[in-house]
Amino acid sequence: MSKPNQEIHNCILDGDAGKTKILAEKIVNAGSNPTEALQPFITAIRHAGDLFDQGEFFLPQLLLSAKAMQAAMDVMFPSSEGKSAARLSRGTVIAGTIQGDIHEIGKNLVCALLSAHGFQVVDLGADVALDRFVQETEQHKPDFLVLSALLTTTMINQKHLIDQLNDKGIRDGVKVLVGGAPVTSDWAEEIGADGYAPDASRAVALAIKLLDA
Amino acid sequence: MKEQIADRILHTPPLLFDGAIGSRLIGMGLPAGQAPEAWILSQADKIRQVHEEYTQAGANVITTCSFGGNRIRLKKGSLDRKCDAINRRAVEIAKEASQGKTYIAGGMGPTGEFFQPHGLLTEESADKTFIEQAGILADCSIDFFLLETHYDLKEALISLNACRKTAPSIPVAVTMTFNSTPNGFFTVMGDSAVEALKTLSDNGAFLVGSNCTLEAEGMVKLAKYLVTEIDTPLLIQPNAGTPEITPDGVVYPQKADEFAQSAQQILSSGVHAFGGCCGSDATHISALRVLIDKNFR
Numbered sequence: 198m199s200k201p202n203q204e205i206h207n208c209i210l211d212g213d214a215g216k217t218k219i220l221a222e223k224i225v226n227a228g229s230n231p232t233e234a235l236q237p238f239i240t241a242i243r244h245a246g247d248l249f250d251q252g253e254f255f256l257p258q259l260l261l262s263a264k265a266m267q268a269a270m271d272v273m274f275p276s277s278e279g280k281s282a283a284r285l286s287r288g289t290v291i292a293g294t295i296q297g298d299i300h301e302i303g304k305n306l307v308c309a310l311l312s313a314h315g316f317q318v319v320d321l322g323a324d325v326a327l328d329r330f331v332q333e334t335e336q337h338k339p340d341f342l343v344l345s346a347l348l349t350t351t352m353i354n355q356k357h358l359i360d361q362l363n364d365k366g367i368r369d370g371v372k373v374l375v376g377g378a379p380v381t382s383d384w385a386e387e388i389g390a391d392g393y394a395p396d397a398s399r400a401v402a403l404a405i406k407l408l409d410a
Numbered sequence: 411m412k413e414q415i416a417d418r419i420l421h422t423p424p425l426l427f428d429g430a431i432g433s434r435l436i437g438m439g440l441p442a443g444q445a446p447e448a449w450i451l452s453q454a455d456k457i458r459q460v461h462e463e464y465t466q467a468g469a470n471v472i473t474t475c476s477f478g479g480n481r482i483r484l485k486k487g488s489l490d491r492k493c494d495a496i497n498r499r500a501v502e503i504a505k506e507a508s509q510g511k512t513y514i515a516g517g518m519g520p521t522g523e524f525f526q527p528h529g530l531l532t533e534e535s536a537d538k539t540f541i542e543q544a545g546i547l548a549d550c551s552i553d554f555f556l557l558e559t560h561y562d563l564k565e566a567l568i569s570l571n572a573c574r575k576t577a578p579s580i581p582v583a584v585t586m587t588f589n590s591t592p593n594g595f596f597t598v599m600g601d602s603a604v605e606a607l608k609t610l611s612d613n614g615a616f617l618v619g620s621n622c623t624l625e626a627e628g629m630v631k632l633a634k635y636l637v638t639e640i641d642t643p644l645l646i647q648p649n650a651g652t653p654e655i656t657p658d659g660v661v662y663p664q665k666a667d668e669f670a671q672s673a674q675q676i677l678s679s680g681v682h683a684f685g686g687c688c689g690s691d692a693t694h695i696s697a698l699r700v701l702i703d704k705n706f707r
Binding site for chain 1: 527528589598660
């Protein structure tokens with residue numbers, strides 16, 4: 198790994214948002230292509246995810262790394278760029294943790310990684326009412342609806358939402374991706390979702406695959 | 411008159427706690443995503459039935475249906491204004507079902523929020539909300555507090571201290587939920603199981619332990635490890651297996667006999683108290699009753 202890339206890697210893994218922002222600013226000021234320059238940041242946040250899976254990182258470290266990643270994203274892809282950001286966008290995503298479920302962490306990671314890969318993400322937060330998902334889908338017509346459920350008691354609401362989208366006649370216009378600790382590919386199939394991913398990085402891979410399909 | 415819980419816990423046979431409330435209520439029709447506390451005021455008969463099932467199954471402890479009864483958590487279901495009534499009624503219902511046959515544990519769970527900078531929770535707001543809930547439960551004459559499923563030592567300590575200062579004469583039990591990692595057992599926030607439980611014990615918990623998350627094999631391993639490291643009496647409350655999705659809904663796969671097999675190993679390790687968490691019902695608690703009676707004849 199080159200020295201600048203190593204520096205980026207360390208800043209993300211240390212969860213140092215301040216330093217990460219400075220490094221991102223240097224890249225922007227040097228006139229580099231932000232999409233290409235993003236690669237070492239993505240490698241670093243994926244490494245943080247792997248360390249979490251291996252029990253070397255815990256939630257606080259992972260969240261700090263995600264915040265550092267977000268700091269870089271804010272500098273390299275400022276939302277004020279408007280149209281140019283849309284041109285960069287691979288696709289649009291509306292994401293949220295489903296009604297009754299207050300868990301945000303997994304969904305936040307998915308949003309951070311999707312943003313990192315050039316998706317435009319609208320994060321509705323946690324405990325999002327089914328009506329709100331329907332309303333936002335009608336209004337923004339996103340490419341993807343990403344639904345998280347961390348509880349066995351709330352995952353059924355993923356099914357209820359898909360039923361509501363069908364009732365409204367807007368189901369076919371959007372690809373529904375589901376995830377969360379108790380969710381499986383069998384469940385995704387059973388409720389008629391377009392896909393399931395077991396973790397944040399595979400959620401990104403799935404979204405890209407479905408977009409290219 | 412019952413022996414004080416803090417004395418009783420030191421003797422054999424181990425105390426038998428009850429099983430799950432939330433998953434049992436879902437089986438009885440509680441809608442997905444709705445807090446069990448919502449039923450305290452509207453469907454008291456169903457909550458009472460669950461407590462009665464556990465009392466009849468031979469549990470020594472009934473836990474009030476107030477796990478999510480703190481104001482921060484209740485607010486998620488727009489129930490925060492009913493905080494006082496919900497907690498009071500939760501104790502009443504448990505007592506109606508128990509008829510004096512069991513100890514009554516005042517159940518308290520975490521807020522479900524993360525502390526700043528990861529979330530919005532502050533120490534002051536956590537302290538305030540736990541003091542409020544502990545005060546109401548204490549006012550209803552419970553035998554002890556049972557703080558369950560904590561995933562952050564910091565929050566567990568705030569809750570423990572809130573109980574201690576609100577009602578110094580009421581003992582406090584605390585269980586945390588741990589994950590198995592290649593480096594040992596930790597909370598998701600990175601608190602090591604032994605360090606966390608020792609800290610809770612040093613801060614006055616008379617009973618500490620683990621509930622939820624781990625499957626049977628992991629819980630057996632954790633229990634065997636904890637008894638060698640922790641001097642304070644231990645409470646272990648595993649789930650009835652890892653939940654599976656079936657066309658009929660979410661199913662916890664461990665039936666009572668299988669649950670009892672792993673329980674046997676945990677009891678043999680020398681824990682002082684045992685019960686069930688998610689997915690367990692009266693059949694599991696009955697099986698544990700038989701097991702304890704057989705082991706400590």
